[in-house]
Amino acid sequence: MGDRLVQRFAALALGFVLAAPVSAARAAPATADARVGAICDLIEARAGETGMSPDFFARLIWKESRFDEGALSPVGAQGIAQFMPYTARERGLADPFDKEQAIRHSALYLRDLKAELGNWGLAAAAYNGGINRVKRWKASGGSLPYETQNYVLSITAREADWFRESGREVETRPLDAKLDFDAACRKLPVMATRAVFAIPESAPMRPWGVQVAGHPNEAIALKMYRRLQDQYPGVLAGTDPIVMRVRPISGPRRIVAVRVGADSRAQADGVCSRLRAAGGACVVMKNAKGR
Incomplete structure (x- = not known):
């Protein structure tokens, strides 16, 4: 990749x-405008609190669920931040389908993953593929699952392998080079769950x-x-x-x-x-x- x-x-x-x-998939109805605005505000606020780029965080959340608060994946991941039930319990997330709770816990989880693994790129890999798998891969090589490689590449524009070298970090990459974050984020559509999972x-x-x-x-x-x-x-x-x-x-x-x-x-x-x-x-x- x-x-x-x-x-x-x-x-x-x-x-x-x-x-x-x-x-x-097709975007949700026009009422999505207000929903997207609320989601973008939460993303920007939580990213700021955790030292994360809001553009990076918005890409990750949109990759997870297309901003669908009711998203449910075929393997059981729930809500806008796609927490598995056991991870939600572990992290103290009471309701994965509540966007305010989910986005806050997602940002905190990514912050903790970054602290343990060294950069936001590896944090994204662990968010998708699990921290233990990423730790093993980081320590002994081999390769991450295709899904995780694709996940990291689509969010960061870098291969997961690139982030293994010490000192590397996710580069600043606006959602839209011509717009500020607020305007660019609001252009992202809310899509039904099938937008992510269906052919x-x-x-x-x-x-x-x-x-x-x-x-x-x-x-x-x-x-x-x-x-x-x-x-x-x-x-x-x-x-x-x-x-x-x-x-x-x-x-x-x-x-x-x-x-x-x-x-x-x-x-x-x-x-x-x-x-x-x-x-x-x-x-x-x-x-x-x-x-």
């Missing part, structure tokens, strides 16, 4: 051309597309897109992609291309420009009709 692999995936996606339908269906076909990911395996292509949503929420959060089977420029094998739909070339260029400005890669293409 890592920056090199992300770039390779992006480059692969940009080499593909052509046409058809699978989606990411989506394709958005309706539109004349133009901004291709951001591609792979012969549909599930992997969609995972790539979800990871990009985590890395660039200011551009991709809440956007259902068009998922198409296309034929590469060279080679007979079709691949699954993931594109952000647009109604005009200008609209597609605008999306791609914003993604590139945020550090991503993309290519604008005209969508063909049919499969």
Whole structure:
């Protein structure tokens, strides 16, 4: 994994051309605006109390639950901060579905993990994969589970391995380079739990597309897109992609291309420009009709 692999995936996606339908989840109704504001205020306050970057903390919480206070994962993790019941009991969290309690306990837990492991990157790894597993990996090598590697990369833009070296720390990376934290955080959508855990269906076909990911395996292509949503929420959060089977420029094998739909070339260029400005890669293409 890592920056090199992300770039390779992006480059692969940009080499593909052509046409058809699978989606990411839909944002909750308009009342979500007030909910997001309250969540962002809590994140900023608790991050400040624990010496944590609010941008880092917002990415982690949004990665966990898409700001869904009622989130329940297939393995039983609960609430906006996705505490497992035994961890909640251990940490003294009475109600994981209460956002104020959960965000406060999440910040305190991350602070304690950071104190034990040395930096916020390893704290994020332990939040996802468990502190004992991260301690063993840090001491004796090997590799962390793919899910944990992906988790750390999507939140920090660094491989988990990068944080093993003494003195390294999560770098300052705003949610949106053009906005302050308050405004950028409020642009993140609240999504139903299935946004995080379910395989989506394709958005309706539109004349133009901004291709951001591609792979012969549909599930992997969609995972790539979800990871990009985590890395660039200011551009991709809440956007259902068009998922198409296309034929590469060279080679007979079709691949699954993931594109952000647009109604005009200008609209597609605008999306791609914003993604590139945020550090991503993309290519604008005209969508063909049919499969």
